[in-house]
Amino acid sequence: MAPPPRAAGVAATLVVLVGLSAGAWALGGDRGDGGDPRSLRGGTVYGDPRLPKSAAQPPSLTEPAGRVSVRLSGSVAKIANADVLGDADLVVLKAWVRSISVVVTHDDEVTRGVWLFTPKAEQASKGLMNAIELLYGRVGYRPVPTRHPEVVALRFTPGAGESGPITYRAHYASSRGVVRVEAFGPDGTTADLAFLELLDAQLRTLPPVS
Amino acid sequence: MREGSAVLARAFGICLVVYSYLGGLWLDRHGQRFGLVDVVREWLDRPLGIGEDFGVLGLMLLLLASGHAVRPGLDVPRLVRIAVPAGVGAVLAVVLPLFGGEVLVEPLVWVVAIELVLWPVGALVARTPAWLVPLVLLLLVGVFLLVGVPPGFAMPVVLFPLAVLGLVFGDDRLPGWASVLFGLSVWGLLAWTEAVVPGVAQWWYPLTALVAVLVFLVTLRADDTVGTRPAVHWLARRSRWLLVLTGTLGWTVLGFGLPFPVGFPLALAVVLLVAELPRLRRTSEVSA
Amino acid sequence: MTATEENAVAAPVRAGYLHGLDVLRVVASVSIAYHHLAAWIHGGRDNTFPFGDALNAATSTLHLRGELSFVGVAMMLLISGLVVTRVAFRERPVEFLTRRAVRVLPVMWVALPISFAFVVAGLTPSMAPQSAATVSNLLLDTWFGTYIVPGATSILPITWSLMVQLVFYAFTALMILPLRRWPWLPPAVAAAAISITMSLVPEAAAAPTRTIVAFLPIVFIGQIIALVRLGRVRLGVGLLLGAAHFLLFIRAELVAVSMLSGDGYQNALLIDILVVILGMDASGRIARSRWIAVLAKRTYSVYLLHMPIMFGVLGWLKPLVGLPLAVLGALLATALGVELFHRYVEKPTTTTLRRLLDRERHSTG
Numbered sequence: 035m036a037p038p039p040r041a042a043g044v045a046a047t048l049v050v051l052v053g054l055s056a057g058a059w060a061l062g063g064d065r066g067d068g069g070d071p072r073s074l075r076g077g078t079v080y081g082d083p084r085l086p087k088s089a090a091q092p093p094s095l096t097e098p099a100g101r102v103s104v105r106l107s108g109s110v111a112k113i114a115n116a117d118v119l120g121d122a123d124l125v126v127l128k129a130w131v132r133s134i135s136v137v138v139t140h141d142d143e144v145t146r147g148v149w150l151f152t153p154k155a156e157q158a159s160k161g162l163m164n165a166i167e168l169l170y171g172r173v174g175y176r177p178v179p180t181r182h183p184e185v186v187a188l189r190f191t192p193g194a195g196e197s198g199p200i201t202y203r204a205h206y207a208s209s210r211g212v213v214r215v216e217a218f219g220p221d222g223t224t225a226d227l228a229f230l231e232l233l234d235a236q237l238r239t240l241p242p243v244s
Numbered sequence: 245m246r247e248g249s250a251v252l253a254r255a256f257g258i259c260l261v262v263y264s265y266l267g268g269l270w271l272d273r274h275g276q277r278f279g280l281v282d283v284v285r286e287w288l289d290r291p292l293g294i295g296e297d298f299g300v301l302g303l304m305l306l307l308l309a310s311g312h313a314v315r316p317g318l319d320v321p322r323l324v325r326i327a328v329p330a331g332v333g334a335v336l337a338v339v340l341p342l343f344g345g346e347v348l349v350e351p352l353v354w355v356v357a358i359e360l361v362l363w364p365v366g367a368l369v370a371r372t373p374a375w376l377v378p379l380v381l382l383l384l385v386g387v388f389l390l391v392g393v394p395p396g397f398a399m400p401v402v403l404f405p406l407a408v409l410g411l412v413f414g415d416d417r418l419p420g421w422a423s424v425l426f427g428l429s430v431w432g433l434l435a436w437t438e439a440v441v442p443g444v445a446q447w448w449y450p451l452t453a454l455v456a457v458l459v460f461l462v463t464l465r466a467d468d469t470v471g472t473r474p475a476v477h478w479l480a481r482r483s484r485w486l487l488v489l490t491g492t493l494g495w496t497v498l499g500f501g502l503p504f505p506v507g508f509p510l511a512l513a514v515v516l517l518v519a520e521l522p523r524l525r526r527t528s529e530v531s532a
Numbered sequence: 533m534t535a536t537e538e539n540a541v542a543a544p545v546r547a548g549y550l551h552g553l554d555v556l557r558v559v560a561s562v563s564i565a566y567h568h569l570a571a572w573i574h575g576g577r578d579n580t581f582p583f584g585d586a587l588n589a590a591t592s593t594l595h596l597r598g599e600l601s602f603v604g605v606a607m608m609l610l611i612s613g614l615v616v617t618r619v620a621f622r623e624r625p626v627e628f629l630t631r632r633a634v635r636v637l638p639v640m641w642v643a644l645p646i647s648f649a650f651v652v653a654g655l656t657p658s659m660a661p662q663s664a665a666t667v668s669n670l671l672l673d674t675w676f677g678t679y680i681v682p683g684a685t686s687i688l689p690i691t692w693s694l695m696v697q698l699v700f701y702a703f704t705a706l707m708i709l710p711l712r713r714w715p716w717l718p719p720a721v722a723a724a725a726i727s728i729t730m731s732l733v734p735e736a737a738a739a740p741t742r743t744i745v746a747f748l749p750i751v752f753i754g755q756i757i758a759l760v761r762l763g764r765v766r767l768g769v770g771l772l773l774g775a776a777h778f779l780l781f782i783r784a785e786l787v788a789v790s791m792l793s794g795d796g797y798q799n800a801l802l803i804d805i806l807v808v809i810l811g812m813d814a815s816g817r818i819a820r821s822r823w824i825a826v827l828a829k830r831t832y833s834v835y836l837l838h839m840p841i842m843f844g845v846l847g848w849l850k851p852l853v854g855l856p857l858a859v860l861g862a863l864l865a866t867a868l869g870v871e872l873f874h875r876y877v878e879k880p881t882t883t884t885l886r887r888l889l890d891r892e893r894h895s896t897g
Contacts, residue, residue, distance in 0.1 A: 044714075044716075047717070047720070048720065051720055051721065051723070051724040052724070054724055054728060055723075055724045055727040055728055055731070058727065058728040058731040058732055059727070059731040061731075062731035062732055086595075087595075087795065106575075108571070108575060109571070111571070111575070111658040111659065112571055112574070112575035112658065113575065114575075114657050114658045114661070116575055116576060117576075121661065121662075121663070124657070124661055125661060125663055128661060128664075128685060129682075129683060129685070
């Protein structure tokens with residue numbers, strides 16, 4: 035016996051809607067999240083699969099040497115409130131970044147910091163790095179070579195007659211966002227050594243992506 | 245106290261229990277994977293934060309329903325309805341392994357045990373202020389946590405407060421705010437359990453319990469409509485049988501070595517068929 | 533009659549009116565305001581917030597996001613879908629869309645310059661940097677352009693959720709006639725459209741699109757709750773449609789790299805859905821109380837103004853009087869500002885515009 039017309043109409047409509055959705059997903063390709071299983075996160079499960087949550091992934095940021103003075107994680111607005119970033123940085127970050135994690139430590143000679151900027155869009159790391167480079171170039175940072183070609187390392191030295199620390203900052207794109215490694219202090223050699231050591235440690239913790 | 249109460253909660257709960265312990269846990273214990281279970285875990289369990297393939301959610305719903313159905317006085321027919329499946333389950337759990345069968349006892353046995361412990365409470369409830377018995381029971385859980393929970397007793401400590409909460413919800417003498425206070429107390433006990441009993445925190449039981457309570461309260465409203473459907477009514481009536489048979493006959497059938505897509509439907513069919521066998525007609529009430 | 537007796541006298545139950553939604557509206561707006569306040573306090577160096585720490589400790593057992601994040605927004609979106617769907621059965625499409633726009637936009641337009649004033653004074657860096665206080669951003673914000681135009685910054689960042697709701701209103705207006713004939717059809721079509729958009733539009737492109745489609749399922753779940761409650765769709769159909777939209781929300785989170793990334797969204801949404809279903813029918817003394825009715829009418833004003841006023845007053849007062857007094861001052865200022873805004877902007881604006889619309893409806897027959 036044929037189904038009543040109304041049920042047939044409902045069924046046909048649902049078939050069309052489901053078909054269109056499935057078709058879009060299959061044909062999505064590199065756009066959206068259609069058709070690309072890599073874009074559905076959580077493919078790797080750590081630990082018991084019946085747990086409510088996969089076991090934690092390895093940490094993103096290495097722990098710098100010294101006494102921790104700042105350890106924060108949250109939105110740009112939350113970090114802005116903590117007065118750990120300058121206005122110029124904030125303008126760039128607010129436009130590009132969804133969340134920030136930071137650890138800053140002090141010892142008697144050097145302040146060290148590691149930051150993770152998670153961009154608003156997955157492909158935005160390069161754009162963010164460009165924006166940061168432009169910003170620091172404008173305010174007097176100059177490139178310094180390191181043995182890591184994927185890393186953009188910069189140094190700021192106060193001009194003659196000016197006071198202030200010698201600052202090293204490096205940025206690189208990782209799988210989780212843009213990482214900043216910094217070290218600054220009154221003595222350039224000490225800051226330089228601390229910076230290179232911290233950079234090596236951070237690159238081991240969260241490698242760069244090309 | 246309501247007769248035939250919490251039908252939908254009981255039916256929904258036992259479905260989750262069967263899926264979790266006959267499906268998900270069996271796969272894990274035998275190092276197997278099944279695509280549909282993996283997808284459900286990825287899309288529902290982990291995002292919602294409810295682990296164990298919703299098994300503990302199902303157990304909590306059963307216990308909420310059980311507490312909700314406690315009646316004043318010593319309800320002997322209810323004791324029969326609890327004890328007979330329990331007894332059959334116990335016999336199967338002992339006999340089947342002697343013939344090479346595999347059984348799952350924990351945590352299903354705790355539901356039965358808690359129901360048996362809660363049975364005589366009905367006699368106390370009628371003679372005391374409505375708040376007293378639940379308060380004392382929860383305090384006992386607190387004492388247990390204070391002196392230390394013996395190994396292997398984490399599950400009953402987690403589950404028992406839900407049965408007490410069901411008792412609270414089922415007692416019309418208690419106003420709404422009292423139910424809320426008891427609910428907050430149960431939350432506190434579960435959080436305390438997480439903090440002091442090793443291995444519990446990773447399962448997120450307070451979240452599961454909150455969802456169980458909210459789902460239970462929502463399903464109570466639908467009992468007059470959805471709860472009267474034959475399939476729902478049947479599942480609720482047979483829930484205790486399904487519970488004990490899942491861990492005994494179900495696991496034994498799955499252990500025959502058939503591929504899971506064949507073994508699971510077979511095991512499920514056996515469990516459902518055997519659950520229908522003992523037609524206890526002394527009472528047609530669902531909740532007892 | 534004593535004050536206690538006066539307070540105890542509640543409004544009678546109005547036929548068809550869901551008093552429980554008033555309570556839920558108040559809960560949602562308080563949650564949203566608390567979330568922003570707590571985030572401000574916790575984000576500041578040397579700030580201590582024992583109440584916030586205790587609340588976070590409690591909600592962490594439920595694995596919700598800290599500072600009640602998302603709980604209030606989700607509830608607000610659910611209620612919006614629920615309430616607006618009930619109205620959709622009584623109004624024609626153009627009338628429906630006009631009334632919704634009139635309810636939301638003019639009041640928002642007045643709130644924007646108020647927020648601008650706080651931002652330009654440099655009092656609210658955690659809401660928007662001072663450099664964002666430009667005429668360009670102000671004008672863009674009037675049509676949500678700051679979420680679309682690259683490099684623009686919103687001076688009132690809570691408006692993103694209004695954008696989501698307006699998209700829902702537009703869709704519902706388009707589907708009003710099918711809604712009345714085949715109530716299941718609009719949410720089904722919406723689910724397909726959301727899914728297709730997620731499949732074809734990348735996260736990085738057309739900035740607000742993915743944000744909108746990520747949160748739209750929540751509003752549609754509210755719609756489905758209304759349809760089941762009104763008896764327009766059967767419970768089973770409602771559960772299937774609701775499940776489809778919930779899975780779309782889960783999908784959005786699974787692939788998200790911007791908003792929604794992280795834990796605690798889906799469990800919060802599930803809890804909110806169950807609480808809304810349970811609470812919407814409440815008709816007890818609290819639900820019918822005058823205070824709840826009064827607060828419920830002010831929730832939109834609270835939503836628009838709590839951030840600029842609270843952050844502005846906190847930023848100004850905290851260095852002068854310390855955190856506790858600054859918080860008290862901020863709450864009082866927000867209450868006062870909201871009350872003035874509601875009395876002299878929101879209520880007259882919406883009343884006047886509604887009268888104009890009613891007059892036009894009667895004149896056109």
